[in-house]
Amino acid sequence: MIKRLVIFIARLVSGSGIRWQGCEPVPRQRVYFANHTSNLDSLVVWAALPPPLREVTRPVAARDYWKSNGIRRYLACRVFNAVLIERKKPTSCDNPLADMIEAMGRTHSLIIFPEGGRQPGCELAPFKGGLFHLAKDRPDVELVPVLIENLNRILPKGEFLPVPVMGSVTFGTPIRLEAGETKCTFLERAQAAVKNLSHL
Amino acid sequence: MTPFMDKQMFALVGGVTALLVIASVAGWILSVAVTDDRARGTIKNLNARVKAWWVMVAIFGLAMATGGIGSVVLFGLMSFLALREFITLTPTRRSDHRTLFWIFFIILPLQYVLVGIKWYGFFAVMIPVFAFLFVPLRSVLAGDCEHFLERTAKIQWGLMICVYCVSYVPALLLLDLPGRANQNAKLMFYFVLVAQISDVLQYVWGKTLGKRKILPSVSPNKTWAGFIGGVVCATLIGTGLWWATPFTPWQSAGMSLVITLMGFAGGLVMSAIKRDRGIKDYGHLIEGHGGVLDRIDSLCFAAPVFFHLTRYYFT
Numbered sequence: 001m002i003k004r005l006v007i008f009i010a011r012l013v014s015g016s017g018i019r020w021q022g023c024e025p026v027p028r029q030r031v032y033f034a035n036h037t038s039n040l041d042s043l044v045v046w047a048a049l050p051p052p053l054r055e056v057t058r059p060v061a062a063r064d065y066w067k068s069n070g071i072r073r074y075l076a077c078r079v080f081n082a083v084l085i086e087r088k089k090p091t092s093c094d095n096p097l098a099d100m101i102e103a104m105g106r107t108h109s110l111i112i113f114p115e116g117g118r119q120p121g122c123e124l125a126p127f128k129g130g131l132f133h134l135a136k137d138r139p140d141v142e143l144v145p146v147l148i149e150n151l152n153r154i155l156p157k158g159e160f161l162p163v164p165v166m167g168s169v170t171f172g173t174p175i176r177l178e179a180g181e182t183k184c185t186f187l188e189r190a191q192a193a194v195k196n197l198s199h200l
Numbered sequence: 201m202t203p204f205m206d207k208q209m210f211a212l213v214g215g216v217t218a219l220l221v222i223a224s225v226a227g228w229i230l231s232v233a234v235t236d237d238r239a240r241g242t243i244k245n246l247n248a249r250v251k252a253w254w255v256m257v258a259i260f261g262l263a264m265a266t267g268g269i270g271s272v273v274l275f276g277l278m279s280f281l282a283l284r285e286f287i288t289l290t291p292t293r294r295s296d297h298r299t300l301f302w303i304f305f306i307i308l309p310l311q312y313v314l315v316g317i318k319w320y321g322f323f324a325v326m327i328p329v330f331a332f333l334f335v336p337l338r339s340v341l342a343g344d345c346e347h348f349l350e351r352t353a354k355i356q357w358g359l360m361i362c363v364y365c366v367s368y369v370p371a372l373l374l375l376d377l378p379g380r381a382n383q384n385a386k387l388m389f390y391f392v393l394v395a396q397i398s399d400v401l402q403y404v405w406g407k408t409l410g411k412r413k414i415l416p417s418v419s420p421n422k423t424w425a426g427f428i429g430g431v432v433c434a435t436l437i438g439t440g441l442w443w444a445t446p447f448t449p450w451q452s453a454g455m456s457l458v459i460t461l462m463g464f465a466g467g468l469v470m471s472a473i474k475r476d477r478g479i480k481d482y483g484h485l486i487e488g489h490g491g492v493l494d495r496i497d498s499l500c501f502a503a504p505v506f507f508h509l510t511r512y513y514f515t
Contacts, residue, residue, distance in 0.1 A: 156294050163300040164280075166288040166483070 003079050007054075010040070010047035017166055018048045021197065022173025023144055025050050029109055031138075032057070032171070033131055034146035035124050035194055036113035038155065039065075040167075041148055045111050046080050048169040059111040060100055062087050087116065097133050104138070111146075114190065118157070124195055127187040135177040135186065145172040145190065147197035170197045208444045209264075212389050216257055223250045242407060248488030249403075256486070256495075260392065264385050269316065271370045271388065276312035281492040283308065283362040285482040289474075290354045295344035299335055303359055307331050311367050318374040327364040332356055361470075361500050362493065368503035375507070376515050377446050386444045387510070391459065394438040395502050398460040399467070402430030419471040422464075431460045446514050458509065459502045466501030470494075 034045055042059035049057055063084040066076035076082040083103040085096035104110055112134075114127035135143060150167045175193050177186055227247040234243055263270035287300060307327065314323040336352045372388040406426025414422045438456025442449045470493065474480065483491020 150288060153292065153297075156297055159297055161298075161301050163287075163297060164284050164304055165300075166284060 006043070006075065006079050007047045010044050017149075017168030019168065019170045021170055023142070023171060025053055025171075027052055027056070028142060029104065029107070029140070030057075030142040030144050030174070031104075031109065031131070031134055032111045032144045032146045033114050033127075033190065033194070034111065034148050036115045036118050037148065037152035038118065038157075040151050040155065041113065041118075042082065042111055043075075043080060044151060044167065045146055045148065045169055053109070056107055057109040057111060058083050058103055060085055060096075060103075060113070062117075064088060083110065097130055097137075100130070100134065101137055104141070109141075110134075114187075124191055127191050129183060129187070131190055132177070132183045132186050139177065142174040143176060143190070144174050145193035145197060146170065147172070147194050149198070172197045206383070206386070209386055209389070212386065212393070212441070212444055213261060216393065220250065220254055220257060223253070245488050246407075252486045252488050264389065267385075268370070268373050271373060271385075272312050272316045275366055275370045276309070278492055278496060279308055279312070279363045279366045280304070282366065282482075282496060283358055285491045285493045286358040286362050287355075289477050289479060289482065290358065292351060292354065293344060293346065295342035296339055296351055296355065298342065299338040299355060302338055303331070303335070303355060303363075307334075307359065308363050311363055312370075315367055315371050315374065320371075320374060323367070323371060323374075327359055331359055335359070365500040365504055366496060368507045369499060371507055372503075372510070375511055377510075378515065380446055387446070390438070390441055390445050391503070391506055392499065393441070394434055394456050394459045395463045395498050397437055398430050398434035398463050399498050400430075401433045402426040402464070405429030405433075415468065418468060418475060422468065422471075427464060431457070431464065434460045446510075455506065455509065459506055462502035462505050463498030466498045469501070470497035 032045060034041065042061050046054060046057060046059050059080055059082045061076060061082045061084055063086055066072045066082060066084055076084060083100060085099050087096065100110060100112070112131065114131045115125040116128045117125075119125050131143070134141070147170045148167070149170075150165050153163065153165045154167060155162045172193055175190060181189075227243065227250050230243045231240075231247060234240060259274065263274035283304065292300060311323070311326060314326060335355050336348075339348070339352060339355075369388060369392065372391060373384045375384055375387070377384065377387070402422070403426065405428075406421060406423045409425040409429065410423030412424045413420060414424055414427060435453055435456040438459065439449055439453040442452035445452055445455075447455055470482075474482065481490030482493035486492065486495055489495050
């Protein structure tokens with residue numbers, strides 16, 4: 001019940017603005033990587049997926065944020081089955097990358113935000129290395145760029161009343177790690193893939 | 201008050217339904233007969249439009265059937281959706297957030313409440329005087345001066361076009377026409393019909409005969425043939441509907457001409473704003489048409505002028 005309600009609200013937010021521009025919503029193992037501007041991001045991308053895909057897709061989220069109170073913990077663990085990772089001080093036994101790869105297994109897809117945190121403006125921050133390591137460890141998985149727009153205008157940081165502007169979620173053409181590509185060029189290319197989805 | 205059971209109203213609704221039946225049949229025949237790939241795209245769009253028209257006419261008809269309140273609520277909702285599209289495509293800053301909350305959830309509903317309670321005096325000045333002063337005041341309190349004039353102007357324009365102008369359509373119901381008590385629903389129907397049919401006919405003439413563009417830098421779809429054909433035909437239709445209005449046939453012709461010309465102006469101005477933002481449509485809520493704002497851009501400009509002309513000369 002609560003799950004349905006949450007999905008309904010998240011769908012209302014993104015409205016009719018869900019676009020599959022470079023790939024189809026087909027059931028195969030993928031990593032969706034998106035820009036990060038609002039706390040609603042993981043929820044909205046997850047809810048934008050059709051139900052069969054949603055069932056096997058887990059957003060990767062910050063443990064410190066989503067474990068900080070009961071409602072968030074309920075949402076993260078029970079509603080969208082998030083993979084909660086340590087982003088402040090990763091250690092060898094608390095390694096976010098290992099957690100992500102383990103969470104994927106052979107069946108699950110992930111939603112990740114390679115900027116590492118919410119960005120205040122519209123500019124994309126440089127991507128962190130996790131995406132590169134995922135691409136290297138699991139070359140069989142499709143990497144789908146996702147652009148989230150306007151969510152930060154609906155409910156900016158520090159506000160409690162929402163404004164009903166239309167958000168949008170755009171899924172782009174999958175990219176892959178080319179042979180011999182360095183970490184730096186791959187991450188720049190991945191970032192550009194997200195940025196280029198902007199239709200304005 | 202049962203304006204819907206009125207014989208003239210019945211004729212108007214029946215006429216529109218007949219028109220849609222003809223359009224649907226024609227669209228079906230075209231979709232079977234035409235094989236050229238490029239033309240098929242146009243016909244697919246045409247059929248999507250006709251289908252959307254059925255839905256829009258049904259919604260409008262239902263709203264009218266409930267008497268005044270239904271129409272006020274319907275246009276209030278359209279204002280809300282249009283304003284949502286407008287603000288979405290207009291870059292605002294973080295510091296405008298509270299102002300935006302006010303315009304969506306306080307000023308917009310208030311405007312339609314004023315229409316609902318028929319308080320003409322306040323309805324006519326609430327947005328252009330009070331809201332226009334309030335918007336910059338609320339924004340300045342956020343303490344952000346960057347692009348201040350631009351931001352304020354954008355929000356004021358959104359209010360003006362999407363809320364103030366649109367609210368003039370249901371406001372036709374509060375006009376006090378001598379000897380025609382409870383017949384305002386027909387006047388509103390007449391207005392919406394002429395404005396929308398003018399859009400449709402401009403589209404039809406433009407697609408069939410249109411070559412020379414009027415203002416290619418603003419809108420690639422507006423041609424001289426479309427403009428003249430649409431305006432003349434819609435004016436003729438409007439003239440033929442004089443019996444549903446307080447006008448004589450000649451007055452009805454004049455009014456229809458004003459509605460169609462203002463509607464054209466609205467389409468042109470709203471196109472310029474879209475072009476400025478680098479987009480084609482304001483949204484994709486209505487299949488084949490674009491967003492709500494794409495469908496009602498002609499109403500926005502025509503409604504206040506039609507309202508005040510009628511109010512000045514006929515009440």
